[in-house]
Amino acid sequence: xxSVSQHNHHVILSEAASLELGCNYSYGGTVNLxxxxxYPGQHLQLLLKxxxxxxxxxxxxGFEAEFIxxxxxxxxxxxxxxxxxxxxxxxxxxxxxxxxxxxxxxLLAVQP
Amino acid sequence: xxxxSQTPKYLVTQMGNDKSIKCEQNLGHDTMYWYKQDSKKFLKxxxxxxxxxxxxxxxxxxxxxxxxxxxxxxxxxxxxxELGDSAVYFCASSTGTSSRQETQYFGPGTRLLVL
Numbered sequence: 005x006x007s008v009s010q011h012n013h014h015v016i017l018s019e020a021a022s023l024e025l026g027c028n029y030s031y032g033g034t035v036n037l038x039x040x041x042x043y044p045g046q047h048l049q050l051l052l053k054x055x056x057x058x059x060x061x062x063x064x065x066g067f068e069a070e071f072i073x074x075x076x077x078x079x080x081x082x083x084x085x086x087x088x089x090x091x092x093x094x095x096x097x098x099x100x101x102x103x104x105x106x107x108x109x110x111l112l113a114v115q116p
Numbered sequence: 117x118x119x120x121s122q123t124p125k126y127l128v129t130q131m132g133n134d135k136s137i138k139c140e141q142n143l144g145h146d147t148m149y150w151y152k153q154d155s156k157k158f159l160k161x162x163x164x165x166x167x168x169x170x171x172x173x174x175x176x177x178x179x180x181x182x183x184x185x186x187x188x189x190x191x192x193x194x195x196x197x198e199l200g201d202s203a204v205y206f207c208a209s210s211t212g213t214s215s216r217q218e219t220q221y222f223g224p225g226t227r228l229l230v231l
Contacts, residue, residue, distance in 0.1 A: 036217055048159075048206065048222040055217040092157055102147070102210060102218045103172055106159040 006031045008097050010107035017085050018115050025080040025110050027069075027095030037078040038096040038104070039069055048094065054078065065089070087116045119143050120223035122207050128229045129197060137192045137226045139207030146212025147171075148190035149220060150182060153204040165190050166212050197230045204228070 009028045017023060029035065039051040052063025059071040069080045078095060095107040120141045129135055141148060149172070150162040164172035165184040179195045194201060204225045210218040 038219070040222075042157075047224040048208075050219060050221070053219055094159065096159075098218070101172065102220075103161055103164065104149075104151075104159075104208075104220055105161075109157045109159075111157075 006097070006099075006105050008095050008105055008107035010093075010095055010110050012110045013108070014111045014113070016113045016115065019087055020084050021114075023080070023082040023085045023089075023112070025093055025095075025112070027078045027080065027107060028076050029078065029095075029097045029105075030076065031097050031099060031105075033099050036098045036102075037069075037071060038098070039063065039067070039078075039080050040094045040096060040106075042092040042094065042109075044091065051080070051093075085112075085114050087114045090114045120207055120209055120221055122205075122223040122226050124226060125224065126227050126229075128231065130231055131197055131199060133197050134193070134195045135197060135228070136194070137205055137207075137228070139190045139192070139223055141188055141207075141209040141221075141223075143209055143221065145209040145221075146187050147210045147218070148184065148187075149208040149210075150190065150192050151206040151208060151222075153206060153225070155203070159206070163190075163192075194228075199230050202228055202230045 007030045011026045037054040040048040054071045062068045093110045096104045123138045147166045149164045153159045163182040168184045181193045184190045207223040208220040210220045
């Protein structure tokens with residue numbers, strides 16, 4: 005079955021700390037990978053995406069993610085978080101049908 | 117300029133009522149989607165339309181009926197609302213080309229509360 009796992013449900017960091025959020029997927033065939041962010045009370049916004057090519061992708065607001073095919077992973081990273089990064093982060097995968105399958109989300113709280 | 121918009125933003129209603137949520141996109145996309153986000157923030161696709169044609173229909177109760185009058189609009193009608201329908205409903209759209217590499221853009225969500 006197709007699925008996405010985000011093992012960190014809650015993450016609390018201090019400002020300037022480095023961030024890595026885990027994402028593993030189970031999907032047969034070629035995949036597209038996404039990270040979306042949902043700020044409190046707002047809609048989902050695309051942070052970054054991987055379709056093909058360089059497995060290290062850079063997104064908005066200093067975020068990056070690395071696709072490691074052998075590990076079925078697409079972890080999100082940021083070297084130095086800010087208070088404004090407090091949000092819920094969703095990893096998602098799609099394939100031939102373009103149906104997005106989401107992970108359960110990781111709630112990041114950044115303390116000033 | 118709003119790319120994907122939804123109305124209403126909030127909807128509070130009684131069990132058993134029938135309600136509709138509207139979605140419009142001005143991105144010129146051919147494909148639109150409805151997702152449900154439950155109280156635990158889990159997001160799951162419900163439906164997808166490509167150029168007014170239903171292409172994805174997940175295991176959703178038949179009380180939920182999507183309607184696409186044109187490719188810029190995808191409305192969601194819910195009959196006989198139940199407590200478990202309380203959730204945030206997100207509309208999304210993508211280009212809808214034959215390419216499998218599409219990015220979906222989401223609307224602001226409609227927060228439905230069934231009492």
